[in-house]
Amino acid sequence: MNVRVVSLVQKDLNASILRAVTGEEKAAVARAYPDGAVHNVLNVLLLRGNGVTALVDTGYDWSVGALDAALAQANLGRQDVTHVVVTHAHGDHVGGLTQDKKAVFPRATVLFSEKELAAWTDAEDAKSAPAGLSRMFESVADICAAYGERVRTFAPGTALFPELPGVQAVDEAGHTPGHVGVMIREEDRVFLFWSDLLHAFDAQQAMPSVSASFDMDPAAAARVREDLLNRARAEGWLVVGSHVPFTEPRVLK
Template sequence: MTLYPRLAAAGLMLAAVLAGCSEPAQKAETSAPAPAPAVAANPDVHAFRIGQLEAVALKDGDIVMPNDGKASPWSNTEEVAALAGAVDAADGKIHLSVQPLLVRDGDRVVLIDTGAGGQMGTQNKLQASLRTAGVDPAQVTDILISHAHGDHVGGLMANGALAFPNAVIHVSIPEWTAMQAYAPQADMVRALTPRVRPFAPGAQVTPSIRAVSLDGHTPGHTGYEITSGDARLLYIGDALHSSIISVQRPDWTNVWDDDNAAAVATRQALLERGASRNLLIYGVHFPFPGLGRFQRRDDGFIWVPETPAQP
């Protein structure tokens, strides 16, 4: 989550983007899910389906931060501590999972984000998780990047070489422009450039996956809507970091966001739209495996996981 300078103004708000989705205005996703693809049982791998598409949540590790207003992006430490479940009772710290998403889209093997590559105190599990899911890194055909913070692009490189040598790397034009201007990522940018295919915000990136602008976090922060028949899932990147803090208090700003006003508006619109449409959400930093839905509760929202959180 290393920040780079603000290089572009936030674009259109999420509500306007999602208003263009093909789903009927009042239709909830009620169709029965297809059986999960066969993957060996493992606490770091969770297989499921999006309609007829095979998908796998891949654990990369955990970011663990003291609730001290320094390592944590939320400076209102007393309010964070008072929010039930926001701080782990065992160690008094904030825990955020890191789990890229694998999707088999026809003959494409798509990986959305690449984890931290061992940065930020994480465990660098992605490659092992990927192999447990039956995929060698050389088989990945497409990598979709939500944004260029270290816990999302850190796994692109390994020992100075491309970790996924045959993959085309898709990143939004505003985010790629920001990466190219950020000196600490210069070596990575040089290595990636031959494989990068920048796309315009809102583009159809693969046959079943469309980019969705989620403004505020970085100049070109992007979510991904994955669709198969009547089923759809929205990968939200870092629009919301915590399944408790970000969901229950979307108005709280954090220092990881490039544009706080846009980020707050995106969170609020995403929660409203997700709850009203009963959208299946993939929270890359929510408790593993990160699958669930937003529900209204009193005057706000809560996160309801599809499966129990795994260690």
């Protein structure tokens, strides 16, 4: 299997997105970001093998050009993408699936976790959603309209593609109700694309109890962050996320 991390955008965040509560947490944030700038990129994954050409997330609607360029570099076009795995429905992850309400990837099957699709297609919740969240309901509705029967769901812990049994989603609920990472097991190697497990790598890998303002359930996000970071360290996994200051997967110290 060929796994490529594609960096679409260079994007600094401000450390004020972090919800440091205790003195210890505030000190960890100040230590990591003395000038308040959190250096970040926006990464997506391109997986190829056994007839599958899959993207994991798509970036923003306005970064589709960068995605096209990355596909072209791999001698691929939009029509070659067989699957798009959605880690969650935030605009920087699903924005590139549609343009003018049309499917960007004409042949792709779009894979959502069951919980994430259910959360953002709930008609009652959509009606009462605050402005910040109503965009997510709208973009998921656009994706469902554009891809129709090619929108499918998966449960974390099962293979995402029958052709690639080593690739499965990892439940990371907390950031959003059905947020997932994607884990690839090949021989002795474990690789985790953790999506939005964290947004400020230096502070949050040192102090996983600190959640970001984007985490819908900060306590659940903190629990899964701590658990996965511990396991990644103990088992020597190669890791990379959507919002980290690096593109080359690495083993955590």
